[in-house]
Amino acid sequence: MTKSERLFNLVTLLSSRRTAITAESIADVMEVSVRTVYRDIQSLQSANISIEGEPGVGYLLGKRNHLPPLMFKTQEALALLLGSKMVQAFTDPQLAKSAQSAEEKILSVLPERQKISLEQQPYRIPLLDSDNHFRNTHLILRQACENKLKVKALYKDGRDRTTERILWPLGVIGWFGKWTLLAYCELRQSYRNFRFDRFAQIDVLEEEFFASEECSLEHYLASIPKDC
Amino acid sequence: MTKSERLFNLVTLLSSRRTAITAESIADVMEVSVRTVYRDIQSLQSANISIEGEPGVGYLLGKRNHLPPLMFKTQEALALLLGSKMVQAFTDPQLAKSAQSAEEKILSVLPERQKISLEQQPYRIPLLDSDNHFRNTHLILRQACENKLKVKALYKDGRDRTTERILWPLGVIGWFGKWTLLAYCELRQSYRNFRFDRFAQIDVLEEEFFASEECSLEHYLASIPKDC
DNA sequence: ATTCCTACTGACAATTTTTGTCACTCACCT
DNA sequence: AGGTGAGTGACAAAAATTGTCAGTAGGAAT
Numbered sequence: 166m167t168k169s170e171r172l173f174n175l176v177t178l179l180s181s182r183r184t185a186i187t188a189e190s191i192a193d194v195m196e197v198s199v200r201t202v203y204r205d206i207q208s209l210q211s212a213n214i215s216i217e218g219e220p221g222v223g224y225l226l227g228k229r230n231h232l233p234p235l236m237f238k239t240q241e242a243l244a245l246l247l248g249s250k251m252v253q254a255f256t257d258p259q260l261a262k263s264a265q266s267a268e269e270k271i272l273s274v275l276p277e278r279q280k281i282s283l284e285q286q287p288y289r290i291p292l293l294d295s296d297n298h299f300r301n302t303h304l305i306l307r308q309a310c311e312n313k314l315k316v317k318a319l320y321k322d323g324r325d326r327t328t329e330r331i332l333w334p335l336g337v338i339g340w341f342g343k344w345t346l347l348a349y350c351e352l353r354q355s356y357r358n359f360r361f362d363r364f365a366q367i368d369v370l371e372e373e374f375f376a377s378e379e380c381s382l383e384h385y386l387a388s389i390p391k392d393c
Numbered sequence: 394m395t396k397s398e399r400l401f402n403l404v405t406l407l408s409s410r411r412t413a414i415t416a417e418s419i420a421d422v423m424e425v426s427v428r429t430v431y432r433d434i435q436s437l438q439s440a441n442i443s444i445e446g447e448p449g450v451g452y453l454l455g456k457r458n459h460l461p462p463l464m465f466k467t468q469e470a471l472a473l474l475l476g477s478k479m480v481q482a483f484t485d486p487q488l489a490k491s492a493q494s495a496e497e498k499i500l501s502v503l504p505e506r507q508k509i510s511l512e513q514q515p516y517r518i519p520l521l522d523s524d525n526h527f528r529n530t531h532l533i534l535r536q537a538c539e540n541k542l543k544v545k546a547l548y549k550d551g552r553d554r555t556t557e558r559i560l561w562p563l564g565v566i567g568w569f570g571k572w573t574l575l576a577y578c579e580l581r582q583s584y585r586n587f588r589f590d591r592f593a594q595i596d597v598l599e600e601e602f603f604a605s606e607e608c609s610l611e612h613y614l615a616s617i618p619k620d621c
Numbered sequence: 622a623t624t625c626c627t628a629c630t631g632a633c634a635a636t637t638t639t640t641g642t643c644a645c646t647c648a649c650c651t
Numbered sequence: 652a653g654g655t656g657a658g659t660g661a662c663a664a665a666a667a668t669t670g671t672c673a674g675t676a677g678g679a680a681t
Binding site: 167168169170172173174177178180181182183194208211212213214235236237238240241242243244245247248249250251252254255256259260261263264266267270285286287288289290291293296306307310311334335336337338339340341342343347382386 | 397401441464472479513514519563567
């Protein structure tokens with residue numbers, strides 16, 4: 166990656182974010198040294214692109230939106246389309262529809278030669294009818310998460326004991342090969358994980374729950390080591 | 394004026410004009426040689442900024458950048474970003490990078506309020522270090538597929554017998570939870586599936602193979618019932 | 622059919638930039 | 652007081668950039 170490419174990418178990166186990003190993170194993404202990032206920022210500023218930097222916080226693109234033209238490289242398009250296929254196969258029917266229409270929009274702006282090379286890509290993600298049950302679980306839980314509605318679930322734990330619980334669904338974690346609901350459990354009065362394949366039944370309740378500082382997806386994730 | 398400054402200025406210059414401008418005029422304004430202008434244009438194009446040139450006329454900024462603003466509905470963006478995360482977590486590091494930069498491009502064109510609602514979406518796909526071995530397998534096999542290079546593999550079958558085979562890698566199938574290489578096996582003289590977790594070793598050979606009507610991903614997939 | 626005009630490409634060597642590293646300073650927050 | 656992160660200066664090695672020259676190609680006007 167040449168310097169100029171990097172500069173254009175940097176503008177894109179900055180305009181893709183709402184929050185500030187540190188020079189170190191940038192260096193990480195761009196695979197250059199931190200020193201180079203400072204120099205890049207300086208180059209951009211002297212090319213009349215306003216970037217605000219604050220010690221202890223990071224960089225933020227100035228408000229007056231410089232519009233960088235959106236075009237995907239072949240491999241970027243490939244990654245998006247492959248991702249779209251995964252969403253279609255591994256999540257719920259509603260999201261699948263959205264993935265498909267997004268796919269169409271992307272394809273419609275790609276030049277012919279890119280479409281051709283995309284056809285030769287080796288990945289195939291089959292849509293299995295047998296996964297319909299999972300897809301339904303996805304739909305129910307995603308909507309419950311988004312609308313912050315409590316759910317009543319019959320859940321079978323590792324030792325085959327089935328319990329009924331009231332859950333506050335916070336997030337859905339996708340490990341490769343298994344989906345897990347992350348929720349606050351009223352029964353246990355704390356965060357718990359629930360594997361999708363162990364739900365015997367799920368009913369969305371009318372009742373809303375309210376995520377707070379001490380009860381939210383971020384709070385839970387922050388209490389565990391790894392990244393999101 | 395450094396090259397990068399010149400490139401930004403060139404974009405500004407081009408986007409300020411409705412009529413084409415010749416390379417020579419540009420060279421004049423920028424105070425560089427005409428040859429350099431051609432190289433600059435190429436740099437911009439390889440940074441995915443579409444510029445159209447016509448002999449006898451000059452250069453014009455691609456219409457694509459101005460006219461159809463590729464817009465996504467919130468849920469379409471959600472589907473694409475979720476897919477991108479899956480690609481990052483479940484495939485190889487190279488595709489992961491492409492997914493990430495595609496993500497940035499999408500985010501950079503979304504209005505603020507959409508970005509905010511995307512931040513509240515419940516799905517999280519963790520990137521596990523323990524999957525590095527798989528990711529490496531992905532990289533090797535994807536590239537072998539794309540370049541149509543034979544591979545020599547040590548493979549352990551269902552009954553724990555390890556065999557060495559020469560394979561013509563045709564495609565990679567992603568079932569949820571397991572990846573499978575689809576290849577023509579020289580040992581068995583026919584198509585075979587190989588689960589990623591059963592490869593003991595994979596070496597890409599120098600030798601190319603040639604897919605034909607009777608030996609290709611399409612041909613194999615057509616011979617099985619399901620869709621892709 | 623010939624001649625402009627202009628986009629493009631390749632090669633080469635001199636020049637200029639870019640890069641990482643190291644060793645700092647400064648400002649802010651807890 | 653210690654941690655974090657922006658920002659600077661200097662230097663040598665590595666890499667990109669540049670102009671020059673020599674050519675190809677395609678359209679349009681003559």
